[in-house]
Amino acid sequence: xxxxxxxxxxxxxxxxxxxxxxxxxxxxxxxxxxxxxxxxxxxxxxxxxxxxxxxxxxxxxxxxxxxxxxxxxxxxxxxxxxxxxxxxxxxxxxxxxxxxxxxxxxxxxxxxxxxxxxxxxxxxxxxxxxxxxxxxxxxxxxxxxxxxxxxxxxxxxxxxxxxxxxxxxxxxxxxxxxxx
Amino acid sequence: xxxxxxxxxxxxxxxxxxxxxxxxxxxxxxxxxxxxxxxxxxxxxxxxxxxxxxxxxxxxxxxxxxxxxxxxxxxxxxxxxxxxxxxxxxxxxxxxxxxxxxxxxxxxxxxxxxxxxxxxxxxxxxxxxxxxxxxxxxxxxxxxxxxxxxxxxxxxxxxxxxxxxxxxxxxxxxxxxxxxxxxxxxxxxxxxxxxxxxxxxxxxxxxxxxxxxxxxxxxxxxxxxxxxxxxxxxxxxxxxxxxxxxxxxxxxxxxxxxxxxxxxxxxxxxxxxxxxxxxxxxxxxxxxxxxxxxxxxxxxxxxxxxxxxxxxxxxxxxxxxxxxxxxxxxxxxxxxxxxxxxx
Numbered sequence: 453x454x455x456x457x458x459x460x461x462x463x464x465x466x467x468x469x470x471x472x473x474x475x476x477x478x479x480x481x482x483x484x485x486x487x488x489x490x491x492x493x494x495x496x497x498x499x500x501x502x503x504x505x506x507x508x509x510x511x512x513x514x515x516x517x518x519x520x521x522x523x524x525x526x527x528x529x530x531x532x533x534x535x536x537x538x539x540x541x542x543x544x545x546x547x548x549x550x551x552x553x554x555x556x557x558x559x560x561x562x563x564x565x566x567x568x569x570x571x572x573x574x575x576x577x578x579x580x581x582x583x584x585x586x587x588x589x590x591x592x593x594x595x596x597x598x599x600x601x602x603x604x605x606x607x608x609x610x611x612x613x614x615x616x617x618x619x620x621x622x623x624x625x626x627x628x629x630x631x632x
Numbered sequence: 633x634x635x636x637x638x639x640x641x642x643x644x645x646x647x648x649x650x651x652x653x654x655x656x657x658x659x660x661x662x663x664x665x666x667x668x669x670x671x672x673x674x675x676x677x678x679x680x681x682x683x684x685x686x687x688x689x690x691x692x693x694x695x696x697x698x699x700x701x702x703x704x705x706x707x708x709x710x711x712x713x714x715x716x717x718x719x720x721x722x723x724x725x726x727x728x729x730x731x732x733x734x735x736x737x738x739x740x741x742x743x744x745x746x747x748x749x750x751x752x753x754x755x756x757x758x759x760x761x762x763x764x765x766x767x768x769x770x771x772x773x774x775x776x777x778x779x780x781x782x783x784x785x786x787x788x789x790x791x792x793x794x795x796x797x798x799x800x801x802x803x804x805x806x807x808x809x810x811x812x813x814x815x816x817x818x819x820x821x822x823x824x825x826x827x828x829x830x831x832x833x834x835x836x837x838x839x840x841x842x843x844x845x846x847x848x849x850x851x852x853x854x855x856x857x858x859x860x861x862x863x864x865x866x867x868x869x870x871x872x873x874x875x876x877x878x879x880x881x882x883x884x885x886x887x888x889x890x891x892x893x894x895x896x897x898x899x900x901x902x903x904x905x906x907x908x909x910x911x912x913x914x915x916x917x918x919x920x921x922x923x924x925x926x927x928x929x930x931x932x933x934x935x936x937x938x939x940x941x942x943x944x945x946x947x948x949x950x951x952x953x954x955x956x957x958x959x960x961x962x963x964x965x966x967x968x969x970x971x972x973x974x975x
Binding site for chain 1 (some may be wrong): 677683886947957964965968
């Protein structure tokens, strides 16, 4: 593999930077491109789910399957846009929007009780067929906290609901792109 | 130190009963101890887990171990470029043919004495009577050749296809080498037994084991497999550090075949490396095989200036065991349930 930035022209870098709303600096974009090429082992122009799962640190993450659905098959420009929510320059709204998209697995702009329960199950490792008592427990926990916040089991949450709930919580989602 | 009980030895699961990986992984931002009762925003806030996942996408300590770092190009100006061209001509048309000739003559001499001798005799020199094995960090198959200068070793290695495999089954077998196959399910037990038999046999060559199980790029060490450390004998650590001044000796098996790698080495100026033979170690009382393996890995890494990562080298070939994800999930579940009691 040769020097990666020689395959990425200055025009490309600027185009990607534009696409992600300047969430990353030009050096960071070059670094991300090196990383993209490193993960895209068969040089298909996108990183497949298999290639993502070959990173053990990613594969052991409880939300890996949900994130894979969002990131599988993206080209480099879209890959950077996906990661832009994690830039220190991203706004709180962008971060909340990212979290909303993780919950909203069918992409219809609404998060249901089932979506929230599914994420909770992913994080805690409880599944329908096992640990029946714990599944019932999380169901109850979720119903209770929703109730306390003024929602019901049948509420369909939209982005503005998420903004209201998570708005002033000091959300911290940031990764640092290593620049040589 | 937690040792999680028995091994899972199916071919799809990896045996990761090593030191607790969570001690090494970044978990600074995960689940801060909460105050007060559980609210909706606490349940919806998945940012710590997301940050870890994105962090892994952007950079991770495992992939770093197998990255070949390109050297800075130095032949870019008008004075250095012709010098480099001269160097290329010299290396490819003088050094390389010379080396090939020496190699060919060496092979002719070797084979003309090996084939008759091998079929007549079967014994080896009784060099070692002590029960000891040698362990070293692994960068390329030529590690074996470099260490052969000390004494004839019986090495344990992956069975390869092609001309290397032929070499393995004929010549290397005669010095007592042992094969393993990563992809075979019951392989681990078979190999453990072979190792034990070899060590106990008195007229066998000393055993050389590369506990990492795979080639690493000589800047990091991955976790040592405990097989070599539970044979009940003294372990002599050997540290190998290559100097990349002329060529990078890391065999990136995902990027090039061994033949290409060998050609690359033979057309370079020289392979430069430092080898340290370190003080023999034995199992301390109350120490488990895994702790012993980690202690020896620490000794080797410090001597050769390598950084340690908590990953199993076999993750190059298969997925991590669900055990790790389950541990994370369990700690999250516990923190949620704990907060339920606070009213």
